Structure formats: structure tokens, C-alpha cells
Amino acid sequence: MNIMIIAVHPHIGESRVNRALSAAAMEESNVTYRDLSAEYPGWDIDAEKEHERLLAHDRIVLQFPLYWYSSPPLLKKWFDDVLTYGWAYGPGGNHLHGKEFAIATTAGGTWNSYRSGGDNEYTLSELFRPIERTIKRCGGIYLPSFEVYGAMEITDDRLKQEAVNYVRFIQSSALALAH
Secondary structure, three states: OOEEEEEOOOOHHHOHHHHHHHHHHHOOOOEEEEEHHHHOOOOOOOHHHHHHHHHOOOEEEEEEEOEOOEOOHHHHHHHHHHOOEOOOEOOOOOOOOOOEEEEEEEOOOOOHHHOOOOOOOOOHHHHOHHHHHHHHHOOOEEOOOEEEOOOOOOOHHHHHHHHHHHHHHHHOOHHHHHO
């Protein structure tokens, strides 16, 4: 399986957790790792090049920090520029049918804070519904997400384990992730 990770982090150099996850994933031979923020610093996204990259991969993992209860704005712009009518959906827009998509995210808050009744009131799954709906509208297969909570206080040992878990996650079959 060809896997592409699209990392979107405005300051990945300052993110201990996202750097560790990225480093672990880049060691995998079937993984193409991309830093969208570095590739498009002026936000001028090359949709045609992105289409080619999407077609060349079976699974696309969107890796980003939780950013005001959503993704960083560059990822939203990527969706708007790349997942176009006639290519990703609508008549002739079947290029993403059967492609697997997953979110890998980091949150500063604890798991308990992202529960019903928690400080943030909603689960990450609930907060990511617009992304899920977008993927499904394009005929993609939306997989469960990989989540690291407590990113600001994570210990070195836990971070190492999360990096191992991340590689296991991106390499797992869709069936294994869904059950």
C-alpha cells in the first residue's frame, strides 16, 4: 500500500509531538511524507500536482495539530483548491473513489477534556465531522483517526510509544482500524 502523509503545521519545528510522529513515519519505505506548510509557504497550491500525488497513493493521512477545534487553515485551502468539482466530486469527479483517508491529530487538552461534559464539550470525532463529510462526498473511505492528547505535557517515554503507535496505525489495514 502506498501511503502519503500530508502534514500541515504552521510551526512544526516547534512541535515536539508532530516532529516525533513525522520522523517515525518517514522511516517507512512505503510512506511519502509531505510538509504542506513548507511546500506552499505562500499558499499557492498546485492543484494539478496534488491530483497526481493523490492518484499515486492508496491511503492519505492528514496530520495536523488541533487548531481552534479544527485543522490549520492551509488544510482547508488545500481542500478548496484540490478537491474540485469534476475531479473529486460531481460528473467525472470519481478520482478519489476507494481512496482511504485518515486524520492524525495532536491536542493540547486531555482525552477527558474532549468528551461529552468535558471542558471542550465535544469529541474530536464530532469536531472532525466536516472533514469526514468532505471525504465521503468525494467517494473516499474515511478511517478512524489517530489522536495524541496532552501534547504540551507528554513525557519522553509516552512520546516514543505514540510514535510507535502512529507507525502501526498508518500501516494497519482499513479493516483493522475500523474494528
